[in-house]
Amino acid sequence: MTEQINQSEILFERAKKVLPGGISRNTIFKLPHPDYVEKGEGCIVTDINGKEYIDFANNMASLIHGHAHPVITRAIIEQVSKGTAFTMASEVEIEFAELLCSRVPGFEKIRFVNSGTEAVMAMIKSARAFTGKAKIAKVEGAYHGAYDYAEVSQTANPNNWGDEDKPNSVPVAVGTPEKALDDVIVIPYNNTKKALEILNQHQGEIAAVLLDPVSHRVGMVAAEDEFVEALYKWTREQQALLLFDEVITFRVGFGGAQQRYKVSPDLTAMGKMIGGGFPVGAFAGRSDVMSVLDPLQPKVLLPHSGTFSANPVTMVAGLTAMKLFDHKAIEKINLLALKTKVLISHSIEKVGIKACVTGEGAMLRVHFKSQAPTNYRQSFLNEDEAKALKIVLTHANEQGIMLINTCSMMLSTVMTINEIEKLVQVLEQGFELVAKQLPSFKRYR
Structure with missing residues (x-):
């Protein structure tokens, strides 16, 4: 009996000649081949x-909704036949924005981008523009995408994470600027007392506290009510913002994971499943904070754009998927x-x-x-x-x-x-x- 040829092995040999390590994203890499x-x-x-x-x-x-959902697929095909991306706005981006804002009381304004990483990055930059401060605080080990400031400490280990009372700002990538590390304050998850002690050492310097309310990397356990409420109170006292990363967790409930808490973040980043299977990101929140992006303002504090942001294919796919996620x-x-x-x-x-x-x-x-x-x-x-x-x-x-x-x-x-x-x-x-x-x-x- 002839041994079956492993097509994956053949493809991997081809891939290694043109892709670093034979892949385009490390999450799918495994040996002997993806x-x-x-x-x-x-x-x-x-x-x-x-x-x-x-x-x-x-x-x-x-x-x-799994793969190739027939309702989403039909909507995508209809839009693709009309075109995929334009140097124009589209009605469907308004409809999708209206739907998402209707699901979360704190979503007064929203802007679409192309990935969760981009959403978190723009959210952090918006917080800096609004507060005029540079530093952010984030939870040790939490994953927030591939932005220098957001990725600090996400791969910390016992050899470099430092004392629990003062966790180190550990880079992911070699060559990360020291200034980026200095501007990220790392706090422990679900430890209100120690988190506040660390934050209080940087009063007046922090633009925002960034939190994933059910962090996958931290252990996929929800942030405790006391912890979230304490961070909210601290940011009010310090004229800082509370940022939620719901790129993964927006699937937890109709209004995301934040619907379980008594307090609401000032801005929320989304991505992944709101794109209906296409690359997507979005961040939403208070109108006054989101106004830093507003070209109708006398001065735009954060000029922001993206060639494929709110492209109609992603908007149609996302709108259809989220309507189904009722x-x-x-x-x-x-x-x-x-x-x-x-x-x-x-x-x-x-x-x-x-x-x-x-x-x-x-x-x-x-x-x-x-x-x-x-x-x-x-x-x-x-x-x-x-x-x-x-x-x-x-x-x-x-x-x-x-x-x-x-x-x-x-x-x-x-x-x-x-x-x-x-x-x-x-x-x-x-x-x-x-x-x-x-x-x-x-x-x-």
């Missing part, structure tokens, strides 16, 4: 070798995620492994720890935990379950209990492999 896609439909992705996967990654949380759809997907969380927890108990599951809304993450972490340092993987993670991810991939590489899951509205049961079955098998290969992870010995 997987290459052929097509996606609903919650099923088929790779170039014909293998099918149930997709719990959904392009790093950017797809809320109260009924949100209730259904969040209930399915809650069921998933319970079933995974049962599997963990059944196998007797040291693990737990966290998450909010339709976002879940498995940690190879006995107790759920509440901050970045607690969620950081030691050497054995990293081995356990690799075992489970490798097994899941072999069994046709696509996960984010932190063992995180992002559900889509097209999923049913059938896909969930398959996920739980495969994860349980992975837990059993961990218990067998790494006996120290057995909870009961």
